[in-house]
Amino acid sequence: MRQLLQLKSSLFAHHGQSSQLSDKFVAGLQAKHPQAKVITRDLAADPVPHLDGVTFQAWITKPEERTQEQQARVEFSDALIHELRSSDVVVIGLPMYILGVPSTLKSYFDHVARAGETFRYTENGPQGLLTGKKAYVLATRGGNYQGTSYDTQTGYVRNFLGFIGITDVEFIYAEGLNMGEDSKVAALGAAHTEVERLTA
Ligand SMILES: Cc1cc2nc3c(=O)[nH]c(=O)nc-3n(C[C@H](O)[C@H](O)[C@H](O)COP(=O)(O)O)c2cc1C
Secondary structure (H helix, E strand, O other), X not given: OOEEEEEEOOOOHHHOHHHHHHHHHHHHHHHHXXXXXXXXXXXXXXXXXXXXXXXXXXXXXXXXXXXXXHHXXXXXXXXXXHHHXXXXXXXXXXXXXXXXXXXXXXXXXXXXXXXXXXXXXXXXXXXXXXOXXXXXXXXXXXXXXXXXXXXXXXXXXHHHHXXXXXXXXXXXXXOOOOOOHHHHHXXXXXXXXXXXHHHO
């Protein structure tokens, strides 16, 4: 491991359960790979703006025809993509908010999905360009949704990462966190044990 990118999106900063699990995960990997660089992007504290028409237009404008504002918007997305491209491990804290992924994470995904940069269209459909990476997702939820139609996150995040070429993705779940103390303690205990196992 040369570089790890940690993406956080909890509204509760370092108190968030997904933040705590992902921090522990990152600390475990760091202990094993002390020379590796770690980049942490807290999308809740420092949000990526919604993808709007002005930004998308900037992306599809030829470099020599871009205005200064368009160039700045391209460079913002370029910087996020560079961070992701140069990382070989990605650790994502994934809280469930209102039956979906945090909107801040969606905005980030929107800014790193760029044709010609992270994926390209071929005769056989889209091809992801960020290959050779491993992603770990620490998913935290108030309810128990795994395997049901309410789990809108697993398929979406797996499909999105696959779309840009990150196909080796492992999910660690802590569910039922708002279903009483026993449920919470058991779920967090199991998730923390899984993190320890994966980073041992
Ligand atoms: C605004 C908000 C919306 C939430 N929506 C859901 C939900 O739709 N389904 C669910 O199971 N839990 C929901 N929860 C509970 C969170 O998933 C749970 O608190 C989890 O720990 C969030 O991760 P975090 O602690 O890393 O922020 C919600 C919590 C908040 C604050």
